[in-house]
Amino acid sequence: MNTLTFSILDLTQMISKLFFEFYRIVRVVIGGAVLSTCLLVSPAGAVVTIEVNKGEVAGIPIAIVPFSIEGGGSASQPADVIQTDLGLSGRFELISKDNYISSPHDLESVQYKDWRLIKAEALVVGKVINLGNDQYEIRFRLIDVFREKQLAGQKFVISSKKIRKVSHQISDAIYRQLTGKPGAFDTKIAYVEVKGQIPNARYLLQVADSDGYDPKIVLESSQPILSPAWSPDGSRLAYVSFEKKRSMVFIQNVWTGERAGVAEYEGINSAPAWSPDGKKLALTLSKDGNPEIYIYDLASDQLARLTKHTAIDTEPAWSPDGKMIAFTSGRSGAPQIYRVPSIGGAPQRLTFNGVYNAGPDYSPDGESIVVITNQGNGYKVGLYSRNDRTVRELTRSKQDESPTFSPNGDMIMYATKKGGQNVLAAVSVDGQIQQTLQFQKGSVREPAWSPFNRRL
Amino acid sequence: MKEKLSLLWSFLRPALFSVTLHVSLIGLSLMGLWWPFSAEQEIQRGVVNPIQAKVVSGEELAQRALRKREEEERIARELEEQRQKKIEEQKRKEELEIRKKEEKRKKEQLERERAEEKKRKELEAEEKIKQEQKKEFEENQRRLEEEKRQKEEQKKQEEERKKQEEKELIEAERKKEEEKKREEEEELKRKEAEKKRKEEEVKRKKEEEERKKEEERKKKKEEEKLKREAAEEQRQREDDLRRQMESERAERQRAQTQSDAETALSALVDRIGAEVESNWRRPINSSSGLVAVVQVKVSPSGEVTSAKVVRSSGDKFFDQSAETAIKKASPLPFPSDSRYYEYINVFNFRFNPDDI
CATH class of the missing domain: 3.30.1150.10 (Fusion Protein Consisting Of Minor Coat Protein, Glycine Rich Linker, Tola, And A His Tag; Chain: A; Domain 2)
Known part of the structure; x- marks a missing residue:
């Protein structure tokens, strides 16, 4: 280590110091009860090495300065959107605006010491310039405070209604720059909102931004709507509708509204799940007796039965490589997760802990499966890991349902109850950050997180 | 084996004879004692016998007969003892005879064996002499053959040698010619090499000179550099010395509170x-x-x-x-x-x- 240090030292400094300055080797283990310090006079000179063994695992401290709005008009504030996005991800520690010493909007006006003082590692500055004719220019810069350099910067020219979308894109850029993973903020969620009381309730299939803003009704019905599922290209939704007083599976184009029924068999038609290539749907049908998993080929209109058991088999989910289908089965006496090759084969049980494991959804890397688990403490979001083959509880709530992975795999959205109300919530995959989405007023359930933005 | 059997028989024979005799005698005496008719016959005979004129009572008669029988038994016993003695005498004589015969036989046997041993030894000696003679003869024969062979060998070698000499002579001549030829060739080569060497020498010298020039130039440069470095070093040293002094001052200061400083x-x-x-x-x-x-x-x-x-x-x-x-x-x-x-x-x- 000493030799290594030498080679790095400035040579002239080395020569001048070599004979006349005696360094001491000081080895200190910090954090331990015993401070072992040995001081030795080393004629060759040595560099003190200080061990740092503990450090808080925490989000990146980030300051997001409200963007300046120039040129008049009432543009929405991108900093608020970014703040919410990054806060929700659990990977950042948002520094309150109250602590900001200055409010720069471009790189030149950044006083680094102002941000060092409040220990902000990252700083986001930017501006919105009204260009007239509903055209806005948005600029942002992501700055590394302690290295005093810009990490990312971009300029957009857009209409006012795209400001939120661009703000999500800025969040994605910041997220990718600081965590190394793509952000999933510029994505959509589909969910079912229930308005009014049964029997006069209205059911709305909605599509909103990932933070819940800007909901758009895809389908409205006096009968229940269930299990929305995004096609891999993000253009279509498959869902279950009871509009004809019995369950039927439809596929609907989110933008054109064009739709078609794909399963109208006797009995139950439910739980559609798209294959990763978008060519097939896994379904739960009870047309042959009790609920079983079937694979429906969209192009050929062919149906193939995948499971055969006297117990209920339902809630199919495709592995990202399309080779496996995880599903819920009651064949052990209680609901547990099983998997079966999507081309058919013998089902294999995956979950063993808890009295209830259901509603599987594969993580994008295929390494884990999110489920609703009951291990004696209520129904919680649980993560089944392929490595340790156990289900780990992620949430503290007790009435969770319908978990869905974010397309980058860092977050899970789910439905739960809060104050007697059906709400949507999100949890980071490590379970550290749990937040309720506060946007909706009605009762919301059945969330489905869209794939990465393509043409949303 | 056979001898042993005959010896055993010579002992058994008298014993058997005496046993047979005893048995028969006892048998006879018992017949005389228990057979009533014989006593009566005796009595009848006694009656006939005129010598006994006296009339005796039955008891007396019985008494007499008993006595007489005892007397007869005694006589018979004596007779028997005499015979026994005789037999034993006879037996002893026979045993003696046998022993004598045996000794004689052994002696003869010994003599025979001695004679045989002697004869065998004589034969062996004779055989040995014969063997030695044969060996000697063979040795001679071999020697003769060896000499003969050697002579032939010498002759052959002589011839060989002569042939070889002839061959060598030819070879030598050939070699001589070749040597001569080679020498000529080598001479030619040497001359060429010499020429080349000289050329190279010239070239080398030229290069050497150039190198020397270069080295001198380098040396000069090096010296200059060294000088410069020495000057630098000197300056450095002075600099360092100054700093050392400063440092030493600090060191002295520091030494005063060594342990405090360490802590x-x-x-x-x-x-x-x-x-x-x-x-x-x-x-x-x-x-x-x-x-x-x-x-x-x-x-x-x-x-x-x-x-x-x-x-x-x-x-x-x-x-x-x-x-x-x-x-x-x-x-x-x-x-x-x-x-x-x-x-x-x-x-x-x-x-x-x-x-x-």
Whole structure:
């Protein structure tokens, strides 16, 4: 280590110091009860090495300065959107605006010491310039405070209604720059909102931004709507509708509204799940007796039965490589997760802990499966890991349902109850950050997180 | 075996005879005692016998008969004893005879064996002589043959040698010719080589001269450089000396409070480490086993003037978090006493999380 240090030292400094300055080797283990310090006079000179063994695992401290709005008009504030996005991800520690010493909007006006003082590692500055004719220019810069350099910067020219979308894109850029993973903020969620009381309730299939803003009704019905599922290209939704007083599976184009029924068999038609290539749907049908998993080929209109058991088999989910289908089965006496090759084969049980494991959804890397688990403490979001083959509880709530992975795999959205109300919530995959989405007023359930933005 | 049997028989024969005799005698006497008719016959005979004129009573008669029988038994016993003696005598004589015969036989046997031994030895001696004679003869024969063979061999060798000499003579002549030819060729080669060598010599000398020139030039340059360096060194030394003096002064000062300084120094290092640690935010989801070393330079006031990763953990975000921690901790808590700065103004932080 000493030799290594030498080679790095400035040579002239080395020569001048070599004979006349005696360094001491000081080895200190910090954090331990015993401070072992040995001081030795080393004629060759040595560099003190200080061990740092503990450090808080925490989000990146980030300051997001409200963007300046120039040129008049009432543009929405991108900093608020970014703040919410990054806060929700659990990977950042948002520094309150109250602590900001200055409010720069471009790189030149950044006083680094102002941000060092409040220990902000990252700083986001930017501006919105009204260009007239509903055209806005948005600029942002992501700055590394302690290295005093810009990490990312971009300029957009857009209409006012795209400001939120661009703000999500800025969040994605910041997220990718600081965590190394793509952000999933510029994505959509589909969910079912229930308005009014049964029997006069209205059911709305909605599509909103990932933070819940800007909901758009895809389908409205006096009968229940269930299990929305995004096609891999993000253009279509498959869902279950009871509009004809019995369950039927439809596929609907989110933008054109064009739709078609794909399963109208006797009995139950439910739980559609798209294959990763978008060519097939896994379904739960009870047309042959009790609920079983079937694979429906969209192009050929062919149906193939995948499971055969006297117990209920339902809630199919495709592995990202399309080779496996995880599903819920009651064949052990209680609901547990099983998997079966999507081309058919013998089902294999995956979950063993808890009295209830259901509603599987594969993580994008295929390494884990999110489920609703009951291990004696209520129904919680649980993560089944392929490595340790156990289900780990992620949430503290007790009435969770319908978990869905974010397309980058860092977050899970789910439905739960809060104050007697059906709400949507999100949890980071490590379970550290749990937040309720506060946007909706009605009762919301059945969330489905869209794939990465393509043409949303 | 047969001899042994006959010897046994010679002992058994008299014994058998005597046993037979005893048995028959006892049998006879018993017949006389128990057979009533014989007594009566005796009596009848006694009646007839005129010598006994007296009339005797039955009892007396019986008594007499008993006595008479006893008398007869006694006589018979005596007779028997005499015969027994005779028989034993006879037996002894026979045994003696047998023993004599046996001795004679043994003696004869011994003599025979001696004679045979003698004869055998004579035969052996004769045989040995014969063998030796034969051997001698064969030896002679072999010697003769050997001589003959040697003579032939010599003759053959002689011929061979003669042939060889002839061959060698021819060979020598051939070689001589070849030698001559080779010498001529070599001479030619030598001359060529010499020519070439001379040419090369010229070339070499030329090169040598050039090299020498170059070396001289280099040497000159080197000397200049050395001079320059010596001057530099001198300047450095003076500089260093000055600094040394300063340093020594500081050292003397420091030595006064050696132990205090050491304690203070370790406390300082502790403080610096704690400061960096409190500013270290480890990235979420970083894998375990990551270690990064960051080298830091500080100003006397503890301001971090440079922090660079000298050993990367392989994880960009982990490395950055370590570097950032140090920068966040700047200025490091240095006391105003500049002596501390002499000891630690460049140092390493080793980020090695131990709880994952």
